[in-house]
Amino acid sequence: MNFNVVIPARFESTRFPGKLLSIINGQSVIERVVNIARQSGAREIIVATDDQRISECLDHMKCDVILTSENHQSGTDRIAEVANIKKWPAQTMVVNLQGDEPFIPPELVNAVAKALDQAPSASISTACFPITKYEELLDPNLVKLTVDHQNYALYFSRAPMPWARDTFSTNEKCLPDGFVGLGHIGIYGYRVKYLLDYPNLPFSPLENLEKLEQLRALQAGHRIVLAQTSIPPAAGIDTPDDLERARVHASTL
DSSP: OOOEEEEEEOSOOSSSTTGGGOEETTEEHHHHHHHHHHTTTOSEEEEEESOHHHHHHTGGGTOEEEEOOTTOSSHHHHHHHHHHHHTOOTTOEEEEOOTTOTTOOHHHHHHHHHHHHTOTTOSEEEEEEEOOOHHHHHOTTSOEEEEOTTSBEEEEESSOOSOOHHHHTTTOOSOOTTOOOEEEEEEEEEEHHHHHHGGGSOOOHHHHHHTOTHHHHHHTTOOEEEEEOSSOOOOOOOSHHHHHHHHHHHHTO
């Protein structure tokens, strides 16, 4: 199985500018993510950034870095630019490993690529895990999803779903036996054909409401296949508080 990894690495994060250069146990966040990609089995690994400082941070790693536009609205747009620059064939598989996710297991990167490889009708693959806590179900920061019997996504939402009517109507704050809710993990695999078509997808009111980019693909008729893992990785880094949590977590590994 051949796949590439592209790591979108924007410097000017809204909530935490420069976070990818922050140090966790002697290594920057972006260096950790590059090492994850190197252990995943990817054929080619590229960091796609808009800032020379990130490129310079990776000089000693002899990592392939491409300077991309500063005007991209999403990591998907940035990866599409790389696909265009590299002139990858339409069926090439590309995994989007976000630059602020230093705890994604390499095995999960590989599993996301494998799920896409084994689902020829899918344009996208992503990952999920079983929800086991009532608090997770109600957390709008954890995206929930449902799947069909072939492991293709039916819908993603920040709202609690599926809603266990009989249990929750009695105000029980627990999950019923056999609950099938899934939490989303923000790693994606794409076929290059989808990446090149992405800017031309029609406007999605669902994406606009939920602020979930993958709903644009679903509403346009693209299929998303899931790789499931039993335990979610530690959360990525969005804020300075997240960085401190990540440092504590890294010290326990």
